[in-house]
Amino acid sequence: MSSLFSLPDDVVLNCLVRVPERCYGNISCVSKRLRSLVLSPELHRLRSLLYKDSIYLYCFNKERVSFQWFTLCRSEETTTDQYQLVPLALPSCKMISSSSTVVVGSKIYFIGGYFTPLSVIRILDTRSGKLTRGPSMNVACTHETAAVGVVDRNIYVIRRCFGEDENQVVEVFDPDHSQTWEFASEEIVQSLEKKVHAMDFGVDRIGGFYKLREGRLRKTMERKGDRPICVCVVESVLFAYFRTGGLMWFDTKLNAWTRLVTSDEVLTLEGEFCNVVMSKYDGKLAVFWPGYEIIGYMKEVWCRLISLESVGDIVYGTIDWSGVVATIPVASTFLHCLTVS
Incomplete structure (x- = not known):
């Protein structure tokens, strides 16, 4: 210093x-x-x-069986900061609706899904607006048995993550250079031990939390009876929204979830809690959720931008902006919320 x-x-x-x-x-x-x-x-x-972040939301209308992309933009109609969701003419299809998604630069990678084997990769270039088929992984496996993430701009897929007696396979994709899938070496896997965490969105409503140790994901904690609705990482801190616990961050030192608060106020949302999505936005935490039904079978979409501050080992949040950013059909639900550079 x-x-x-x-x-x-x-x-x-x-x-x-x-x-x-x-x-x-x-x-x-x-x-x-x-x-x-x-x-x-x-x-x-x-x-x-x-910072030049853009948020992309992928929305599904169950009544019309249609999909729509949105992006968050500052409104130019007012002198103060106002935001709105603007529809985008990007490719959409059922095949990417349930995929695991990661972002590297301006490209969104859709890996597997309920309708597609995990080995199948699709790539959406947000600049050109083209959706293409990417190179397949070496080993095919089901969506439920793998963890997907990005470390140092490389995409990692860890399959058979949660079985103690199963062989674990880690494949890595380098989008900047080789653009091929390769099996990760033992040295690479060991280097990930301090960087990789995973969460289990099990149907038993137990949110299992895993840490990569000795080349294998090991369960470190679980929050029984309250699984997370959504998760995201902002500035190396993991955040999640729980059905009853609300907005929380994971304290890696205490190995426990802690409520995100500002002053003495707990950050809560009013409206429908079952479809909360969030992502980072210019160093802040951007949270989206649908409000209650309004006239005409429509509902409002709310957004809250939260600045984050570390005081000692505690993370605090400050609400910078909150308001309605769009009106969508009641039958609509958010599937993906992604930050693209």
Whole structure:
């Protein structure tokens, strides 16, 4: 830290802009100079240039059996920050509705699904708007027996994750270079032990939490009777919305879920809780949920943008914006909520 103090302000600002915003509270306590830089308009200007996130929501209308993509945009009709969901003319189909989804850059990868073997990959390029078939994995397996995620821009699929006596297979896909599926080496698997977690959305309503240890996912905890409705990661912190527990974050040191609060207020949602979806958005947590039915067999879609701050080992949330972003048919439900760079 002493070497940081010897650097010019513009260099320190370029370092701070790459630090998760939730850590600024702790950084402000180090010195008056750092507190001044954290609060400076220049840092916020640099962050606005750094972050170029776009949120994509995939919606299914059960009555019309149709699918629709939306993206979150700032409204240009007002001088204050207002947001709205804008329909997108992107490819949609039943085959990707239940797929496991990951994002690398501007591309969305749909892996397997209830209607497709896990080895089948589809890739949506959000810039060109094209949906293409990707290279198949080496080993086919069912959707329920695999965990899918991205580490250092590489896509990993861990199959037979939850069986203690089953052989585990880890395949990795490098979208930037080889663009082929390969079996992960033992060294690579060991390097993931501190980076990989998984959650089980079991029908028994037990939210199992797993940690990769010794090349295998091992159960570390479960939240009985209250499985998560949705999960996402923001600035390396895992968040989940539980049916009865509400919005929570996972404390890896205590190996336990903790409610996300702002001051003394618990962050709760009003409306339908069974279809909450969320993702990161410019370093914030963006939460979407349907409100109650309104006239004309329609319902409002609410959005809440929450800034995150770390104070010691605790994560706090501050509601930056909350409001209605769209009106959709009552029979509609959200299937995917993704952040694309």
